[in-house]
Amino acid sequence: MPNIYQPAEDSFLLAEVLKKKLPLLVKKNLDLKFLEIGCGSGVILRAAFDSGIKKENIFSCDINPDAVAHCIDLGFSCIQSDLFDKIPAQKYDVIVFNPPYLPEDEREPEDSKRATTGGKKGNEIILRFLEEAKKYLKKEGRIFLITSSLAEDVDFESLGYFAREVSSKKMFFEKITAWEVRR
Numbered sequence: 001m002p003n004i005y006q007p008a009e010d011s012f013l014l015a016e017v018l019k020k021k022l023p024l025l026v027k028k029n030l031d032l033k034f035l036e037i038g039c040g041s042g043v044i045l046r047a048a049f050d051s052g053i054k055k056e057n058i059f060s061c062d063i064n065p066d067a068v069a070h071c072i073d074l075g076f077s078c079i080q081s082d083l084f085d086k087i088p089a090q091k092y093d094v095i096v097f098n099p100p101y102l103p104e105d106e107r108e109p110e111d112s113k114r115a116t117t118g119g120k121k122g123n124e125i126i127l128r129f130l131e132e133a134k135k136y137l138k139k140e141g142r143i144f145l146i147t148s149s150l151a152e153d154v155d156f157e158s159l160g161y162f163a164r165e166v167s168s169k170k171m172f173f174e175k176i177t178a179w180e181v182r183r
Ligand SMILES: C[S@@+](CC[C@H](N)C(=O)[O-])C[C@H]1O[C@@H](n2cnc3c(N)ncnc32)[C@H](O)[C@@H]1O
Pocket: 005, 006, 007, 008, 010, 011, 014, 037, 038, 039, 040, 041, 042, 043, 044, 061, 062, 063, 064, 067, 081, 082, 083, 098, 099, 100, 114, 115, 116, 125
């Protein structure tokens, strides 16, 4: 998978959170609808499936066509889309995003930038995602999202959300955080 983001600390942090949270949500709603934006190698889709979500209720997209082809090969429903651009108008119980969240570094090659760089301040793609997600999230639905201490903070409340830190990991000079976000 040369051109696809390889699972890293952020992927594993999010997968661990989902493996704890999703089985409880599936118990309450056997027909839970799950959407991942930016599915990459499919590691999070696999965590969703292993948590008991029906495969036909797992949807995903990536802006990278190689990631899309790979996740389709794994048997998941996946389309090429820039965030929600091509996502059919439907409401989801859970929406997940391990986004590109780092501030721009001009030395980074363009192809890896797509998976890691969230804009000049680092949080621009996340802000776009949170704005667009409102249309796709069920009233009682949840978003699970990763952020980094290297980027500008996300002010969830000003965007109309309530967010709770559910896990985090400190690495040398960075802390990555997994959030559970509701409206
Ligand atoms: C940090 S990687 C996470 C990949 C995988 N979900 C994981 O946890 O390992 C970010 C992913 O988002 C995708 N991506 C970046 N910008 C996107 C956008 N605007 N719309 C959809 N996907 C995007 C990248 O191609 C990449 O696969």
